[in-house]
Amino acid sequence: MLLKDKVVIISGIGPGLGIKLAVEAAREGARAVVCAARTPEKLDATEAAIHALGATAADCTVLKVPTDINDAAQCAQLVEETVRRCGRIDVLINSAYEHGSFDPVAQSDLDGWQRIFNTNVVGTLRLTQAVVAQMKRNDGGAIVMINTMATRKPYPGEGAYAASKAAQETAARYLAQEVGRHGIRVNSIFMGWMWGVPVQQAIRMLAQHQKRSEAAVLSDIEANIPLGKMVTDDDCARAALMLASDYARAITGACLDANGGEYMR
Known part of the structure; x- marks a missing residue:
């Protein structure tokens, strides 16, 4: 099992990739899956989906923590509650995001861009910083940033979202360089159509x-x-979890494309 006995935090639990990340983490042997989202109903649905795995995930603890990553206090609470209940943090999957409206760049509301950057860059880093501080005490961990093919291949109306995710990619590379000596790996995975x-x-x-x-x-x-x-969101979730697993212990600062080959470098 890829994540046997690991404690995994997943932000941005939702009806697509978020819930699949949580379910597949449980299927892959995680000792605990910590689900974070702003909407409690989404957390409840994810818990039910994990329990539906039956014996496959019988030993997996599901911890639901309502969290807005734009709120530093809520990020701190998520980390504190995870450590209190589970003892440590081994993996963080940053899946929370804000897309915004599908406006052309030339006519975009730049206040909307600010909100998107606040979530996709600042909010993501706010949660990541809180987790990194704990991972340093654990002597290591793995962080995976969920990114998008829209940074590689422009799509109409995706300018603000793609620009914020490109900034997130750059921050992830710097972070990987900074925290590697603490045994912490940071990688990004770029999803296409799922x-x-x-x-x-x-x-x-x-x-x-x-x-x-x-x-x-x-x-x-x-x-x-x-x-x-x-490709399916199940398949993309598994690719992200591979980066979080010990099979990727030699990989940090990397960018993996998970799009069926629609974009190749």
Whole structure:
């Protein structure tokens, strides 16, 4: 099991990748999965999904901590509660984000950009700093930043989101250099189209806007993916957890693309 006996914090629990990260961490043997999100209902749904694994995750503790990563006190509380209940922190998956509106850069509301950067860069680093301080006491750990292919391949309306995630990537590289001597690894994974609830909703909206079938919209997207089909959010979650696992002990400061080959470097 990739994460056997590890204590894993996942921020940004939601109906797509967030819940899959938590479920797959439990499936991979995590001793505890600590779920953080602003919405308690999302935390409850994640707990139910982990319990539904049955014997596979019978020994996994699920800790639900409502957290807004823009609030320093809530980030500190998340770390304190995790250590109090679980004794340590081995892994942090930074999945919380704010996308904002789909406006062209030239007409964007820059106050909206500020909110997006506050969450995706400052908020993410606020939680990361709190966890790093604890990981130093543990003599190590792994941090994975969930990033986006939109930083590699521009999509209409994604300018603010992509710019904030590009800043997050740079910060992650600097952080990896700074904390490596403490046994802490920091890596980023760049997700593309992922078949799951959020993308299914997006395709439905695109189909309505374009007055086409959902199958036709999906077919156009998959035509640009070398694997021939859209990867799932389950598969992307597993790729992120691989970076968090001991199988990636030689990897830090790296950027992994998980997009079925739609973007290659």
